[in-house]
Amino acid sequence: MMKIRTREELNQKYREYSRSLKSQKKQILVCGGTGCVAGGSLKIYARLQQLMLEQGINCVVQLEKEPEHNSVGIKKSGCHGFCEKGPLLRIEPSGILYTKVKVEDCEEIIEKTIVGDEVIDRLVYHDLDGKAYDKQDEIPFYKNQTRIALEHCGKINAESIAEYIAEGGYQAVAKALFDMTPEEIIEQITESSLRGRGGGGFPTGRKWASVLRQTEPEKYVVCNGDEGDPGAFMDRSMMEGDPHKVIEGMIIAGIATKAHHGYIYVRAEYPLAVERLKIAIEKATARGLLGKNILNSGFDFDIKISQGAGAFVCGEGSALTSSIEGNRGMPRVKPPRTVEHGLFDKPTVLNNVETFCNVPPIINKGADWYKQYGPEGNHGTKAFALTGNVVNTGLIEVPMGTKLREVIFDIGGGVKGGEFKGVQIGGPSGGCLCVSATENHLDLNMDFDSLKKVGAMIGSGGLVVMNNSNCMVEVARFFMQFTQNESCGKCVPCREGTKRMLELLTDITEGRGTLEHITMLEELADTISHTALCGLGKTAASPVVSTLKYFRDEYIAHVVDHKCPAGQCKALVNLVIDPDKCKGCTKCARMCPVNAITGEVKKPHTIDASKCIKCGTCMDGCKFGAISYE
Amino acid sequence: MKKEEIKKLDEILQAHDYNPSLVIAVMQDIQKEYHYLPKESLTYISKALKLPEAKIYGVATFYENFSLDAKGKYIIKICDGTACHVRKSVPVLEEFRKILGVSEEKPTTDDMMFTVETVSCLGACGLAPACTVNDEVHPAMTPEKARELIKELKEESAK
Numbered sequence: 001m002m003k004i005r006t007r008e009e010l011n012q013k014y015r016e017y018s019r020s021l022k023s024q025k026k027q028i029l030v031c032g033g034t035g036c037v038a039g040g041s042l043k044i045y046a047r048l049q050q051l052m053l054e055q056g057i058n059c060v061v062q063l064e065k066e067p068e069h070n071s072v073g074i075k076k077s078g079c080h081g082f083c084e085k086g087p088l089l090r091i092e093p094s095g096i097l098y099t100k101v102k103v104e105d106c107e108e109i110i111e112k113t114i115v116g117d118e119v120i121d122r123l124v125y126h127d128l129d130g131k132a133y134d135k136q137d138e139i140p141f142y143k144n145q146t147r148i149a150l151e152h153c154g155k156i157n158a159e160s161i162a163e164y165i166a167e168g169g170y171q172a173v174a175k176a177l178f179d180m181t182p183e184e185i186i187e188q189i190t191e192s193s194l195r196g197r198g199g200g201g202f203p204t205g206r207k208w209a210s211v212l213r214q215t216e217p218e219k220y221v222v223c224n225g226d227e228g229d230p231g232a233f234m235d236r237s238m239m240e241g242d243p244h245k246v247i248e249g250m251i252i253a254g255i256a257t258k259a260h261h262g263y264i265y266v267r268a269e270y271p272l273a274v275e276r277l278k279i280a281i282e283k284a285t286a287r288g289l290l291g292k293n294i295l296n297s298g299f300d301f302d303i304k305i306s307q308g309a310g311a312f313v314c315g316e317g318s319a320l321t322s323s324i325e326g327n328r329g330m331p332r333v334k335p336p337r338t339v340e341h342g343l344f345d346k347p348t349v350l351n352n353v354e355t356f357c358n359v360p361p362i363i364n365k366g367a368d369w370y371k372q373y374g375p376e377g378n379h380g381t382k383a384f385a386l387t388g389n390v391v392n393t394g395l396i397e398v399p400m401g402t403k404l405r406e407v408i409f410d411i412g413g414g415v416k417g418g419e420f421k422g423v424q425i426g427g428p429s430g431g432c433l434c435v436s437a438t439e440n441h442l443d444l445n446m447d448f449d450s451l452k453k454v455g456a457m458i459g460s461g462g463l464v465v466m467n468n469s470n471c472m473v474e475v476a477r478f479f480m481q482f483t484q485n486e487s488c489g490k491c492v493p494c495r496e497g498t499k500r501m502l503e504l505l506t507d508i509t510e511g512r513g514t515l516e517h518i519t520m521l522e523e524l525a526d527t528i529s530h531t532a533l534c535g536l537g538k539t540a541a542s543p544v545v546s547t548l549k550y551f552r553d554e555y556i557a558h559v560v561d562h563k564c565p566a567g568q569c570k571a572l573v574n575l576v577i578d579p580d581k582c583k584g585c586t587k588c589a590r591m592c593p594v595n596a597i598t599g600e601v602k603k604p605h606t607i608d609a610s611k612c613i614k615c616g617t618c619m620d621g622c623k624f625g626a627i628s629y630e
Numbered sequence: 631m632k633k634e635e636i637k638k639l640d641e642i643l644q645a646h647d648y649n650p651s652l653v654i655a656v657m658q659d660i661q662k663e664y665h666y667l668p669k670e671s672l673t674y675i676s677k678a679l680k681l682p683e684a685k686i687y688g689v690a691t692f693y694e695n696f697s698l699d700a701k702g703k704y705i706i707k708i709c710d711g712t713a714c715h716v717r718k719s720v721p722v723l724e725e726f727r728k729i730l731g732v733s734e735e736k737p738t739t740d741d742m743m744f745t746v747e748t749v750s751c752l753g754a755c756g757l758a759p760a761c762t763v764n765d766e767v768h769p770a771m772t773p774e775k776a777r778e779l780i781k782e783l784k785e786e787s788a789k
Contacts, residue, residue: 035756038767083756230711230751268658268695269752271765309654309693312750326651328692387713387755394756424712464712478715482750488692615721 003288006296007174010165017166020063024073026114027092031154033079033240034233034272040103041087045076047106055110063162072114075163078241080154081395082141085125090136090154097136098123128391128413141392144411146373148381149197149357150397153241158276161283164244170289172360173248176255177297180363182212185256189359191367193379198224198315198352199429199459200535201448204359207349210339211257214347219259221250222343222350224320225266225273228312229427230482232462234383235353237395239266239273242357243280247290247303249356252363253349254301262303263343265320268310277305312486316534317342317350319488330488331534352460354383374400378447388423388464389416401450404433405442408465418467421566422550425451426459428479428486429539431546432472439550455546457539471568472551473558477505479543483536494537497528501544511571513559522548567629570614574630579604581626588618588627631670638663639671643678650679653689657696665705666697694750702738702745704783708761708771711751719759723748725773726761729780743787744780 004010030036030045052059058071073092080088085099089109096119098109105123112118125133133139147153156163164170176185190205211219223246227235239246250262266274281303284290292300306324313319314329321343323329342348358380362370371379383397384407391413398407408415408423420442422434433441433456444450451458466475484498501524504517525541532538548555557563564572577588577597582604589597589605596612599605607618607627619627631639642659646652656679660671667690676683690696708714708723726732726746730739738745754760757769761776768779 034752034754034767035769038754038757038760038769086756228750230715231713231755232751233755269749307655307658309658310695310750311693323654324651326653326689328688330692385755387758388716393713393758427712462712464716466716470716475716478712486750 001283001286003286004295005288007178010170010174010295013162013165014168014171017063017162021073021163021166023071024060025070026094027073027075028109028114029075029077029080029090029092029154031078031080031086031088031090032076032158033083033086033154033237034270035079035083036086036088037272039087041101042076043103044087044089044101044106045074047103048074048110051106051110052114055115057110057114063160063166075157076159077156078153078158079237079395081150081237082125082139082392083395084391084393088154095135095137097125097133097139099125141394141396141411141413144398144406145396146381146399147397148361148370148373149238149245149354149383150241150395151361152245153237153395156242158241158243159279161244161280161287161289164242168364169244169360170248172363173251173255173289174295176252176363177295177299182256182258185252185363186212188362188367189256192362192370193367193377194355194358194362194370195378195448196352197354197358197382197460199426199457201458204351204355207339207351208253208256210337211259211347211349214340216347218261218344218346219257220343220346220348221253221257221259221262222321222324222348223250223262223264223356224315224317224350224352225264225270226308226315226320227267227270227353227460228315228486229429229460229462231385231387231424231464232427232460233385234395234461236270236273238353238357238383239264239270240276243273243277244284245357245360246277246353247280247284249351249359250303251290251294251301252359253351253356255299257347257349259347259349260300260302262301263306263324264303265306265308265314265324267308274305274307281305311488312482313488313534313536316536319534320350321348328488330490331536333533354461375445375447378449382446382458382461384461384463386412386463386465389418389467389470390414390465391416398446400447401445403442404444404446407446407463408442412465415465415467418469421466421468421470422472423466424464424475424479424543425462426457426542427462428483429457429535429542430459430462431456431542432475432550434550436550455542455549457542469566469568471509471564471566472547472554473505473564474509474566474568476544476547477502477509480505480540483540486536487540488536491531491533491537493528493531494533494540497524497532498537498540500524501528501541505544508555508558509564509569509571511558511562511569513555515556515559517559518548518555573614574609575607575612575614575616575619575627576630577605577607578626578628581624583624583626585623587621587623591617591621593617631674635671636674639674639678643675648679650681653679653681653686654693657686657690661696665701666699669698699738700742702743703787704743704763705745705747706761706763707747707749707752709750709752709754709759710748711755711758713751713755714759717758719771721773722759722761722771722776725776726780729777744783 089098194204195201317338319329319331378400584602
């Protein structure tokens, strides 16, 4: 591959590749994110290529070739975001989005949409009312989003550096190298009020300035891709879908802080992200955009990948650097902070994937442009992983300060399988938002400061929607179990405290709870939050504190009335058959794994509560809806 | 250890320049080869990397991905992240355990065919509840699909 030696050569390549891209008559973008790949998108990609070859359609896979007119481009893109409807396929330039595509659909797609100009109605998105949307940008899920960090995700081939360059990639590096001093870069970042997207919300500019101030000649830039929050996959999608943007952001951080070595720490659970980053680093190095003397500026920068081995606590700064060094990933007492003594004891810039993805657009377009989004002090956009009981599961990006209602009902399409009960935001360190007599969080602005006021946090951006079949005590127990599992064991409050809290919560969900349990939970929560060593421990109690605050009735129902209002805590519910609805078809009696159901044919059946294991098989199987929780 | 096993370990060590700070990467490669970390291999890399065995053992037991016990041919991991949890992943896990006769304490079948374990969020929340078999993702699982999957895997293995 030819090296790009100077800024002029980069500009020349930019013109060449974008011309080549524009000369393509049509482009097919097959989603190559984890979700769609699991749904079979790679087979669709191969089938489409094969079909075009057979039919003699001029099909272009690489941009590096000379532009040919009337050609059709086909590429594997990063995550389109609308994972619920995958595998997804987008057709440019018309912007058609096909959902739930199957291999058998490929022939028709080529014939009607690629050779012809017809839209296949069966494959486009239909909303719950049956309204069809031909174009991706018209679908409410996409229409209400603003994409900055995810700008290229789903639009470019994640494995092609040429496409990234064609979209203006690495121009921000050139600008930072030749038009700006490190101080000016930091000034722009500070001015944009970009704050850490990993959860902490620490001002990025201030962090970079502290590292620049250090006189130590050896410094590091570390990208935290250890996205361990259950229910979050924003960083994964960015690393998979637009790896060069992560790299570009890191190089700029290097230029700004005079660091020459970078590390990307990725979870082992994200094999596709590791592969795409490896390819991107290899290509950027081969093109001379990483390595020695980048674009003949005299600046050197290299990046290595370090893979995690399954420890949530490694998302914490000092634990992460300790893991890269080959040790147990345990946090240490701070100060000294990572900016002074980080990786290999050297000054280190440690930022999250999404934070780095926001850097190139800010450098290219300026802080003032970035500040048009979001409220004062919380500028920009935030990516969220919208999951749980919501109609449109997927990856979204909205301006900071967007109301929760818009996210769940406009973009998310509403709640699935029941009524809205609440959302859990910020994972095991975050809290719950809900609608109750005193609170209405649906109209809350989602930004760092507003969420903090109600005891929740934006965290890395996981939004898990819950309906009335989800028990909040059980949710709190689930998160406590997670934190307890992941506690590294170094400090007593977290190691012992989370264990005791988990025991108390388990007692409550299994029907052994008393009012005293709630008091003890509150006491422990207070102690752990004040005395634990790192962020994991300090926030471990947040889901409990927040559910106790907003769903106290539910806790009381468990310990005083011995009832689980949501019907999820099996020890506290009984399955019963409604004799008016039961037709006596005997299906449930045959399905029951423990033979707890008896009754004569065509007469109402009954469940023997002493035998019942409350598995719910009978309830799922009953065609008449006669079985329910008491 | 056999000669070819030592050769394999040497290759892995060499690929990481015998750099003791890359001990995690070395162990990941060993595990890729054997599906677990055999005791003798840890003793061997301890000498080669000039690290105390206690430190190697400490690192190996700290991270959840490392296993000191041999695993089955098919490693089934059920995601128990929040999104999968609220979309009922537990019944799927229970079904796998029931049909294979394994438990949390004893995750591997006696014939060394299947290992069933949970994994913290795979980030495939759009496909919840999800599970993986040797890293291949299976979306939207149900107890019925779990039964079918085991049947398919048994047939595949018999071939």
